[in-house]
Amino acid sequence: MLIHLTEIFASDTGKAHLKEKLDLGTVVVDGVTYPFLEPVEIEAVLKRVGPEKMLAEGKVRTSLEIPCGRCMKPVAYRLESDFSKALYLEEASAEGVEDDYEEDIVGHHLNLENFALHEIFMNFPMKVLCGEDCKGICNHCGADLNETDCQCGQEAIDPRLSGLKDLLNSKFKEV
Numbered sequence: 001m002l003i004h005l006t007e008i009f010a011s012d013t014g015k016a017h018l019k020e021k022l023d024l025g026t027v028v029v030d031g032v033t034y035p036f037l038e039p040v041e042i043e044a045v046l047k048r049v050g051p052e053k054m055l056a057e058g059k060v061r062t063s064l065e066i067p068c069g070r071c072m073k074p075v076a077y078r079l080e081s082d083f084s085k086a087l088y089l090e091e092a093s094a095e096g097v098e099d100d101y102e103e104d105i106v107g108h109h110l111n112l113e114n115f116a117l118h119e120i121f122m123n124f125p126m127k128v129l130c131g132e133d134c135k136g137i138c139n140h141c142g143a144d145l146n147e148t149d150c151q152c153g154q155e156a157i158d159p160r161l162s163g164l165k166d167l168l169n170s171k172f173k174e175v
């Protein structure tokens with residue numbers, strides 16, 4: 001969706017409020033594809049703040065499916081971010097200004113999808129856990145330790161005594 005910036009800029013108020021839901025499907029971060037669980041909601045006020053300069057202030061909201069960093073189970077992650085960004089109508093004005101959003105402006109239009117994706121990239125979580133106490137996956141047998149106790153850890157602790165333990169256990173059962 002392209003937002004006509006010059007039109008807003010040249011209007012009486014020099015201001016526009018927009019609220020859109022964007023169906024972006026998936027987002028690719030560092031070569032990994034993550035599906036969106038709902039449309040990306042973007043709400044913003046665009047306003048004229050100087051010669052050929054506009055300000056975009058608002059919020060991006062969505063939720064994505066991200067695997068747990070320990071057990072890989074899919075987690076519904078809620079992403080919300082507030083932004084306040086300067087937009088320059090003329091490329092010349094943007095020279096020397098550090099602005100990641102330059103590429104989001106095509107001619108005098110703002111590409112809303114790109115803008116929203118930009119916000120999502122910048123606020124993408126480093127690591128997501130299904131729960132603070134997630135036990136993860138056993139490195140040896142791959143068992144999900146949240147659901148089952150594998151034997152790998154116990155054998156590693158006392159491999160020579162395990163035979164004796166079995167013997168003791170069977171003795172106790174006989175009594």
Ligand SMILES: [Zn+2]
Nearest residue numbers: 068071130134
């Ligand atoms: Zn987990």
Ligand SMILES: [Zn+2]
Nearest residue numbers: 138141150152
């Ligand atoms: Zn194991």
